[in-house]
Amino acid sequence: MRTSTAVDLVARAGGVMRRAHLLAHGATVADIRRAVRADAFERLREGVLALPGADPMVKEAAVHGGSVACASALHRLGVWLWDDEARLHVWLGTSGRRHPHPGCRCVTHHDAGTSAFGVVSIVQALVQVASCLGDEVFFAAFESAWRKGMIDRAQRAEVRAGLRAGQRRLVDLARPDADSGLESILRLRLSRLGIRLECQVRIPGVGIVDFLLDGRIILETDGRANHDGLVMRHKDLRRDALAAARGFETLRFDYALVLHEWHLVEAAILARRARAHGGPHA
Numbered sequence: 001m002r003t004s005t006a007v008d009l010v011a012r013a014g015g016v017m018r019r020a021h022l023l024a025h026g027a028t029v030a031d032i033r034r035a036v037r038a039d040a041f042e043r044l045r046e047g048v049l050a051l052p053g054a055d056p057m058v059k060e061a062a063v064h065g066g067s068v069a070c071a072s073a074l075h076r077l078g079v080w081l082w083d084d085e086a087r088l089h090v091w092l093g094t095s096g097r098r099h100p101h102p103g104c105r106c107v108t109h110h111d112a113g114t115s116a117f118g119v120v121s122i123v124q125a126l127v128q129v130a131s132c133l134g135d136e137v138f139f140a141a142f143e144s145a146w147r148k149g150m151i152d153r154a155q156r157a158e159v160r161a162g163l164r165a166g167q168r169r170l171v172d173l174a175r176p177d178a179d180s181g182l183e184s185i186l187r188l189r190l191s192r193l194g195i196r197l198e199c200q201v202r203i204p205g206v207g208i209v210d211f212l213l214d215g216r217i218i219l220e221t222d223g224r225a226n227h228d229g230l231v232m233r234h235k236d237l238r239r240d241a242l243a244a245a246r247g248f249e250t251l252r253f254d255y256a257l258v259l260h261e262w263h264l265v266e267a268a269i270l271a272r273r274a275r276a277h278g279g280p281h282a
Contacts, residue, residue: 001025001026001027001028001031003031003034003035003038003040006022006027006031006032006035006040006041007035007040007041007051009022009025009027010022010041010049010050010051011051013117013118014054014055014058014117014118014119015050015051015053015054015055015058015059016044016048016049016050016051016054016058016059016062016117016118017048017049017050017117018047018048018049018117019032019047019048019049020047022049032049036049039052040052044059044062044063045062045063045099045101048062048063048117050062057072057076057088058117058118058119060088060101060106061088061090061106061117062117063099063101064088064090064092064098064099064101064104064106064108065090065092065096065097065098065099065115066090066091066092066093066096066109066115066116066117067090067091067115067116067117067118067119067120068088068089068090068091068118068119068120069089069090069091069109069119069120069124069125069128070089070091070107070109070120070125070128070129070132070133071089071125071129071132071133071137071141072088072089072090073089073119073120073122073124073125074122074125074126074129074141074145076119077122077145077150078148079122079141079144079145079148079150080140080141080144080180080181080184081137081140081141081144081181082136082137082140082181082185082259086105087105087106087107088105088106088107089106089107089109089128089132090106090107090108090109091109091110091111091113091115091120091124091128092108092109092110092115093110093112093113093114093115094110094111094112094113094114095110096110096114096115107132109128109132111124111127111128111131122145122150122151122155123151123155123158123159123162124162126138126141126142126145126151126159127159127162127163129141130163130164130167130170131164135167135170135188136185136188136189138167138170139170139173139174139184139185139188140178140181140182140184140185140188141181142159142170142171142174143174143175143176143178143181143184144178144181144184146174146175146176147176147177147178147179156171156174159171160172170188173188173191175199177199177200178199179200179210180221182221182222182255182258182259183199183210183211183221185258185259186211186219186221186253186258186265187199187211189262189266190269193266193270195213195269195273197211197212197213197219198211198212198213198215199211203218203243203246203248204246205242205245205246206218206239206242206243206246206248207239209243213269213273214273214276214277216247216248216249216276217248217249217250217251217269217272217273217276218243218248218249218250218251219250219251219252219253219269220236220250220251220252220253221252221253221254221258222236222252222253222254222255236252240252249272249276251268251269251272253265253268
């Protein structure tokens with residue numbers, strides 16, 4: 001087999017292939033040795049070959065023994081993730097064997113199936129995130145994927161079917177219009193308190209607000225990268241003043257508050273709500 005033909009076979013497989021599979025496609029041992037000497041392939045580990053230009057994440061997962069999975073697969077797609085850890089998640093299938101390697105900090109997944117090399121589907125990655133990283137990380141990722149048009153109705157149903165029974169309500173609660181994972185998490189946490197929000201509400205003279213609570217309280221979430229600088233700060237203050245002039249009250253929370261000081265966010269919302277309803281702080 002010509003080296004160019006072998007390279008094309010591996011490229012169509014995603015850049016990584018088992019030596020045995022290449023042999024099964026008609027290559028000989030001599031063909032493979034010649035391709036390695038010509039730097040057309042690199043040996044990742046015993047019996048596993050890769051194109052030098054293959055995705056580094058895919059190659060590392062293959063060294064470990066499987067496919068890019070869970071949060072790592074979603075991160076490659078640009079899905080919003082709260083738990084944005086640097087460790088690589090790798091799916092090995094039901095009985096795949098882990099291959100320790102230098103600097104290995106991989107998170108291994110053994111959910112059902114037979115793993116190959118490459119990247120798991122977005123459906124499988126979302127189900128893995130729900131099991132591995134919990135409800136809130138999953139919920140924000142699911143809404144992000146939906147918002148970006150990455151999952152259709154059939155795929156959403158497939159994700160729901162793959163979740164534990166107690167997590168399926170998260171798919172039922174999800175919406176396709178959350179502007180950020182921060183909004184998703186805030187809405188999920190308030191739903192646990194029995195608080196329902198109107199989402200993405202247009203208020204004449206103000207614009208579209210993230211949430212409206214009890215018809216009068218505006219909740220806004222400012223992402224970690226979106227509200228830096230004096231110009232944006234002035235714009236937010238002006239928007240809040242316009243809302244106040246129309247009888248609305250605004251509570252504005254940033255990334256750090258929602259994710260790391262939720263007790264303050266919850267206390268502020270409950271106190272403002274109590275005041276609006278004539279509570280002890282009215």
